[in-house]
Amino acid sequence: MSITKSDIAIIGAGPYGLSAAAHLRPIPGLDVHVFGEPMSFWERHMPTGMLLRSPWEGSNLSDPKRRFTLDAYKVFSDNHLSSPVPLERFVKYGQWFQRQVVPDVDPRKVTHLEKVSRGFQLTLEDGDIWRSRRVVVATGIASFAWRPPEFAKLPRGLVSHTSEHRNLSCFAGKKVMIIGSGQSALESAALLHESGADVEVIVRMHMVRWLWRYAWLHTCKPLARLLYAPSDIGPAALSHLVERPDWYRRFPRCLQDSWAVIAIRPAGAAWLKQRLDSVPIRTGRSVVSAAPSNGGALVKLDDGSTHPVDHILLATGYRVDVSRYNFLDIQLLRSIRRVNGFPCLSRGLESSLPGLHFLGAPAAWSFGPLMRFVAGTGFAAQRLARSISRTSN
Ligand SMILES: Cc1cc2nc3c(=O)[nH]c(=O)nc-3n(C[C@H](O)[C@H](O)[C@H](O)COP(=O)(O)OP(=O)(O)OC[C@H]3O[C@@H](n4cnc5c(N)ncnc54)[C@H](O)[C@@H]3O)c2cc1C
Numbered sequence: 580m581s582i583t584k585s586d587i588a589i590i591g592a593g594p595y596g597l598s599a600a601a602h603l604r605p606i607p608g609l610d611v612h613v614f615g616e617p618m619s620f621w622e623r624h625m626p627t628g629m630l631l632r633s634p635w636e637g638s639n640l641s642d643p644k645r646r647f648t649l650d651a652y653k654v655f656s657d658n659h660l661s662s663p664v665p666l667e668r669f670v671k672y673g674q675w676f677q678r679q680v681v682p683d684v685d686p687r688k689v690t691h692l693e694k695v696s697r698g699f700q701l702t703l704e705d706g707d708i709w710r711s712r713r714v715v716v717a718t719g720i721a722s723f724a725w726r727p728p729e730f731a732k733l734p735r736g737l738v739s740h741t742s743e744h745r746n747l748s749c750f751a752g753k754k755v756m757i758i759g760s761g762q763s764a765l766e767s768a769a770l771l772h773e774s775g776a777d778v779e780v781i782v783r784m785h786m787v788r789w790l791w792r793y794a795w796l797h798t799c800k801p802l803a804r805l806l807y808a809p810s811d812i813g814p815a816a817l818s819h820l821v822e823r824p825d826w827y828r829r830f831p832r833c834l835q836d837s838w839a840v841i842a843i844r845p846a847g848a849a850w851l852k853q854r855l856d857s858v859p860i861r862t863g864r865s866v867v868s869a870a871p872s873n874g875g876a877l878v879k880l881d882d883g884s885t886h887p888v889d890h891i892l893l894a895t896g897y898r899v900d901v902s903r904y905n906f907l908d909i910q911l912l913r914s915i916r917r918v919n920g921f922p923c924l925s926r927g928l929e930s931s932l933p934g935l936h937f938l939g940a941p942a943a944w945s946f947g948p949l950m951r952f953v954a955g956t957g958f959a960a961q962r963l964a965r966s967i968s969r970t971s972n
Contacts, residue, residue, distance in 0.1 A: 581707055581708070582707075582708045582709070582710060583707070583708075583709050583710070584709070584710045584711065585610045585611065585612040585709070585710075585711050586609050586610045586611065586711065586712050586713065586971070587603060587609060587610070587611045587612070587711060587712065587713045587714070587715065587967070588612050588613075588614065588689075588699070588701055588709060588711035588713070588714050588715070589603075589611065589612070589613045589614065589714075589715040589717060590614050590615060590689045590692070590701070590714065590715065590716050590717065590718055590906075591613075591614070591615045591715075591716065591717035591718040591719060591938075591939075592613055592614070592615035592616060592617040592618070592619075592677060592681075592684050592686075592717075593615070593617075593618060593619075593620055593621070593673070593717065593718075593719050593939070594618075594640050594673065594939075594953045594956050595717040595719075595938040595939040595955075595956055595959060595960075596613055596615060596715070596717035596718075596938070597613070597617065597640055597673065597676055597677050597680060597681060598640050598641040598642070598956035598957070598959070598960040599715050599717060599938055599959070599960045599963055599964075600613045600680055600681045601640070601641065601642035601643065601647070601676075601680040601681070601960065602641070602642070602643055602960040602961060602963065602964035603960075603963070603964050603967065604680065604681070605643060606964060606967065606968045606971065608971065609967070609968075609971060612685060612709070612711070613681050613684045613685065614684075614685050614686075614687055614688070614689050614701070614703070614709075615684070615685075615686065615688070615689075615718070616686045617673060617674055617677040617684055617686075618670050618673035618674055618677070620719050620720075620721050621666065621669060621670050621673065622670050622745075623745055624721055624742045624743070624744075624745070625666055625742075625745075626666075626741070626744055626745065626746070626747050626766070626767060626770050627666070627667070627745060627746050627747070627770075628665075628666070628747075628770050628773075629665075629666040629766055629770070630663040630664065630665055630666065630766075630848075630850070631663050631664040631665075631666065631669055632663070632762045632790070632848050633810065633811070633812075633952055633953060633954060634662065634663075634809070634810070634811050635649060635662045635664065636809035636810065636811075636954075637809060637810035637811055637812070637952060637953065637954035638664055638669065638953050638954070639953070639954075639956075639957070640672075640673060640676045640953065640956055641956040641957035641960050641961075642676075642679075642680055643961075643964075646679075647675075647676045647679050647680065649664070649672060652672045652675055652676070655675065656668075656671070656675075660672075663848070663850065687703045687704050687705060687707070688703065688704040688906075689701050689702070689703060689704075689906050690702050690703065690704050690906055691906055691908060692714060692716075692906050692907055692908060692911060693908035693910065693911055694908070694910065694911050694914070694932065694935075695710070697712065698710055698711055698712040698713070698934060699711050699712075699713075699714045699934065699935070701714070712934060713934045713935070713936065713967065714934065714935050714936070715936045715937075715938060715963065716901075716904070716907075716935070716936065716937045716938070716941070717937075717938040717939055718904060718906075718939075719939055719940070720897040720899070720939070720940050721742060722903045722904055722905070723897040723898055723899050723900060723903060723940070724740045724742045724743075724897055725740075725893075725895045725896050725897055725898045726738075726740055726893055726895065727758070727866075727893070727895055729866050729867070729868060729869060730866075730869050730891060730893065732869075732870065733869055733870070733871060733876055733891070734871065737871060737875065737876045737889075737890060737891060738869070738876070738890070738891040738892075738893065739890070739891075739892060739893065740892075740893045740895070741759075741763045741764075741767055741892060741893065741894045742897075744767075744892075747767060747770045747771050747774055747776075748774040748775075750771055750774070750776040750889075750890060751774050751775035751776055752775055752776070752777075753776050753777070753889040753890055754776075754777045754778075754875070754887070754888045754889045754890075755771055755776050755777070755778050755779075755888065755889065755890045755891070755892055756778075756779055756780075756781060756878055756886060756888045756890075756891050756892070757771070757778060757779070757780045757781070757891075757892045757894055758780075758781050758866060758891065758892070758893050758894060758895055759780075759781075759782070759845065759893070759894030759895050759896065760780070760782040760783070760784055760787055760788070760845045760846075760847075760862075761845035761846065761847070761894060761896060762845075762846065762847050762848060762851075763894040763896070764780060764782075764845075764847075764894030765780070765787070765847035765851050765855060766847070766848075766851055767892060767894055768780050768855060768858050768860075769851055769854040769855055769858070771892075772854070772855070772857070772858050773854070778858050778859075779858070779859040779860070779861065779886075780855075780858065780859070780860040780861070781861050781864050781865070781866060781880070782860055782861065782862045782863070782864065783863070783864070783865045784845070784862060784863070785862055785863045786862055787846075787847060787860060787862065788844065788845065788846040788847070789846065789847055789848075789849050789851075789852055790846045790847065790848050790849060806818070807819075808821065808822035809822070809954075810822055810949065810952060810954030810955075812842055812843075812948055812949060812952055812954065813838070813841060813842030813843075813948065814841065814842075817838055817841060817842060818842075820838070820947075821838075821842050821947055821948050821949050822949060822954075824946035824947050824949055824950070824955070824958055827946070827947040827949075828945060828946060828947065835947065838947075838948075839943065839947060839948050842947075842948040843948050843951060845896075861880070864880045864881060864882060865880065865881050866878055866879070866880060866881075867879045867880060867881050869891060872887060873887065874889075875887055875888055875889045875890070876888055876889075876890070876891055878891065897940070898920065899919075899920050899921055899940050899941055899943065899944075900919075900920030901915070901917065901920060901921070901922055901937070901941050902917075902920065903920075911932065911935075914931065914932045915930045915931055915932050915935070916930070916931035918944055919944070921941055921942075921943065921944030921945070922937050922941055922942075922944075922945075923944065923945060924936075924937060924942055924944075924945040924946070925945075925966075926962060926966060927962055927963055927965070927966020927967065928942055928945075928946070928959060928962055928963050928966075929966065936963060938950075938959045938960075938963065939951075939955075939959075942955075942959060946958070946959070
């Protein structure tokens with residue numbers, strides 16, 4: 580066992596951790612170390628064949644001089660990049676970005692993080708110990724996959740969350756019921772259907788909401804610029820507020836909360852619609868119970884109908900609750916002020932435990948829905964770097 584030290588440890592090498600490193604490393608005199616497998620959530624927990632829902636302008640990782648944008652990567656990769664951005668290409672872009680800004684990422688997992696005098700102690704998966712004055716937690720949403728209780732009694736072979744799958748072709752020839760109505764549900768349905776599964780989608784809402792229904796509103800400049808911010812998160816006008824977290828957080832909490840719901844309500848990209856023409860989508864229905872039956876599952880809906888299926892795929896999203904980051908020490912967790920599972924963060928995305936910062940989805944309660952998307956990496960990394968450079972001078 581060895582003990583190594585750094586000024587700042589970033590846990591997580593996804594879009595937020597890598598962007599944070601890109602902004603922190605140029606600060607003179609700071610030693611920044613990044614842990615985690617670069618882009619692993621995108622590489623292992625999203626389905627092959629997926630296309631990014633976020634627009635080109637909203638899919639850039641952030642570096643201070645904007646040298647490593649998607650445009651720059653497009654040039655580097657001989658123009659082999661189109662919009663919507665295919666998942667596989669986005670992963671390659673993230674890995675290229677990583678090689679440019681943090682070629683020395685330490686891929687080891689952090690298994691324990693605790694507070695010690697004058698900083699933090701990280702235990703790594705191989706037992707090595709790391710000490711750091713500050714820690715930036717950028718470990719994403721994988722720990723927050725939400726599984727509704729109705730499905731708790733089913734064995735794991737009969738029910739799974741979308742985050743558990745990389746390759747949906749294992750369901751070819753099977754009858755699969757998808758629960759959910761967001762991008763993940765609808766895109767999984769399209770991919771499953773195209774790989775030969777017999778799919779149906781159960782949607783609690785009375786209709787499926789399609790994004791970009793009127794594509795010209797988003798693409799016809801300058802009208803598009805007037806209505807939507809480049810990241811295109813949320814409906815017209817609100818989109819501009821979402822893009823400016825410093826303004827967003829000044830509004831009364833009740834408004835912030837209701838806008839947050841509106842900005843990220845379940846919806847599918849319009850380009851999926853045609854791919855789902857022959858997939859049955861039952862709207863206004865929810866699952867009452869699901870039980871094992873004849874090697875599969877028997878699902879009962881709230882209209883009394885029963886449906887035998889081979890597998891249930893939960894596209895039920897993610898619910899942020901940092902207590903589910905199982906590497907956080909219980910004492911450390913207790914000293915973080917939280918609301919509904921989100922840490923309350925100050926301007927430098929710092930928690931109530933000085934020196935401990937959170938980026939990505941956990942920052943959404945304090946800075947709004949932008950933090951749930953790649954488009955928020957620029958804002959988060961700049962604020963973090965600004966606040967740290969002030970205190971380290
Ligand atoms: C199906 C799906 C589609 C999506 N599509 C889009 C989209 O089109 N556009 C968009 O903007 N957003 C999209 N999102 C949201 C997307 O997940 C986030 O925008 C993005 O991943 C946030 O980046 P992050 O760095 O916070 O987290 P992540 O990308 O999850 O990165 C977290 C990193 O932390 C590492 N890590 C975790 N735990 C540890 C540990 N204990 N020790 C060390 N390392 C650790 C992981 O290896 C990982 O590399 C999508 C999400 C899903 C589920």
